[in-house]
Amino acid sequence: MTIDLIEWIEVNREQFIELSDSIWGHAEIGLMEEKSSALLIKILKDSGFKIEQGIAKMPTAFIASYGNGKPVIAILGEYDALPGLSQTSDPVKKPLKEGDPGHGCGHNLLGVAGIAACLALREAIDTGDIQGTIRYYGCPAEENVDAKGGMVKEGGFSDVDISLTWHPSTTNSVWATNSQAIYSIVFNFKGKTAHAAGDPYHGRSALDAVELMNVGCNYLREHLIPDASIHYIITKGGEAPNIVPEEAAVWYFVRAPRLDQLRDIYPRVVKVAEGAALMTETKVLIDFQGGSANLMANNILEDLLYQKMIELGPLKFDQADQDYANEIIKSFPDGYFDRNLSTLPQDMQIQMEQFRGINLCEINLPTVSRGVTLPGSTDVGDVSWVTPLAQFTTACASIGTPGHSWQLVAQAGMSIGHKGMLHAAKILTLSILELFTNPELLAKAKDEFKKRIAKTPYTSPLPEDWHPPIEYIKSLYPRSS
Ligand SMILES: [Zn+2]
Known part of the structure; x- marks a missing residue:
């Protein structure tokens, strides 16, 4: 490699933090992410990506491509917020504007880490270090509509070789569990x-x-x-x-x-x-x-992500982050640690025991609970049935932070979230670099995918005449329109 892409992300970190913070500030409900998608499109367009907007009749869905030919490697990004979770970045409950939406799932970070990785990889395409196409999928409405299924149904992923994504969490690990x-x-x-x-x-x-x-x-x-x-x-x-x-x-x-x-x-x-x-x-x-659909695993890609997490090393938080986490943990109910633990599969419980009394996860956790179905759902599932896909999490919030909570909104808008986001961008970048330069590995991942879908072919859960329920969502959340 003639260019150090990790270094490149570090040098450009401030612009990604700024982008994430503005999406965090807009906090738009799914299918109404006009400002957020416009910000993401602008940075990609300014960097020479070809943009296709309005995928599957969703104005805030888009696909951005850079480079030429095969392989085509995709990063999935999300940027929708949740209703009623407005919150400042303070470690005490304080809405920015009472009743407004907030980024309670950290999708501001999710969307921007993918952008940072795409822009870093663009550098490597420009220097000739890698050849092929890097693609960013701007996927709206993960929370309320499962919009990726619509993008899949429209054939938006038909020429994609591999898709990778990630999600903000409280730990750094490969996401190897199944979803419903x-x-x-x-x-x-x-x-x-x-x-x-x-x-x-x-x-x-x-x-x-x-x-x-x-x-x-x-x-x-x-x-x-x-x-x-x-x-x-x-x-x-x-x-x-x-x-x-x-x-x-x-x-x-x-x-x-x-x-x-x-x-x-x-x-x-x-x-x-x-x-x-x-x-x-x-x-x-x-x-x-x-x-x-439920998630379809790809062990080859999961192992690649883990290998790159280890290669990158631990995620480091500073004293100010620790102090902040100390404060936010005070807002959790008594017994929150054990309550959280009890919802996890057994091997994950054993793994999480080491974080009793610890505020922030800096280490990379070995992959556990492969194939175990957890209670939630994600529209990443549909993409995993049409392209080989894997995902991981990084620590963007203190241990024990509940999902879809004001505490998560707060941390997604300050340095703990920012650090987790940049860490995720680097893992995506290293993993995709490997896929571009190691055709044997790419072929293995595709082979595993083919074997898995041969058993139970995919048909879209969406009816033939499906159309995105934009008007319905707007009628439910008029405040955000
Ligand atoms: Zn989410």
Whole structure:
């Protein structure tokens, strides 16, 4: 190599921190990330990347490419925030603006680390050290819509050889666990309004239908496979108690370890909805918002990521970070460490024991829990079925920081998050350099992928006529539009 890309990232660190902080400050909800995606597009465009915008009818989805020909190596970036989590970067609960969104999953860091790696690798393409194409996938709405599935469905990854990504966390490790497949569906019920005291017998309550559907699904749970889960919120329940609600809606997430299991469960949930409509003489209209497949592992790529983490060495925090972490940990409830531990697979619990009484993870943890399904879902899953993919985490927050919390928002906007982000950018860069220069390794990863998908080929969880629910999201979170 004629250029040291790790050094290059260090020299340019301030511009990436600044970019991450502005996305953190905008904190836009999924599918409404106009300012955040514009910032990312600008830096890529200014660096000579070819940009394609509006992928799968999502204005904030984009693909940026640099270089020519094969291999095509992709980095996935996210930049959406979560509702109601507005928070300053102080270690005490203090909203920037009460009720506004906040980066409670650290996606400001997630999106920018990929940018830093892409720009570093661009340098190596320019010097002729590597040949091929580096690509940044601007993936919106990971939190609310699972938008990557839409990008996959549109063929956005059809010529990609390998995809890598990462996620902010409290530890530095390869993400080798599986995620659950998920469907996100809104059930809209339509009834007939009437005066709730005067002539309720002329009315047919859409809210009754929602409630009966929920009761039905709560009975259904017992007869699902134990690892499936159902959760819902009522998004529309009527206007006033003295009006029989003409319209009501309930938003469901249904999950199972595998997509094929979910395909069996979903029609049963639909039957419950139809039953509720039948009982209440209302109509049900089903709006399929989105869905994701479970993750498909690639051990060759996982091992590569770990090797590069070790090569790069530990992530270093300074005394100010330690002091900050000391403060933020005071806001965690008593017994938080054991509570967190109890949610983890056994080998991860054993691994995490070493952090009892420690604020920040600086070491690289060996890969554990390979293939164990954890309860959450990610739309990275869909990409993992169409390209060989692996991901890792770096410590961007203190040990024990809950996901989707104000404490995470705070740390994603200060030096602990920044350091984790730059560390992630370096791991991505080193791993992709290796893939560009070691065709044998790249072929091995592709071979493993082919063998895995041969057993159970992928079909998109999204229906044929799927369109991104932009208007629906805007109606739920008008504050951010
Ligand atoms: Zn996330």
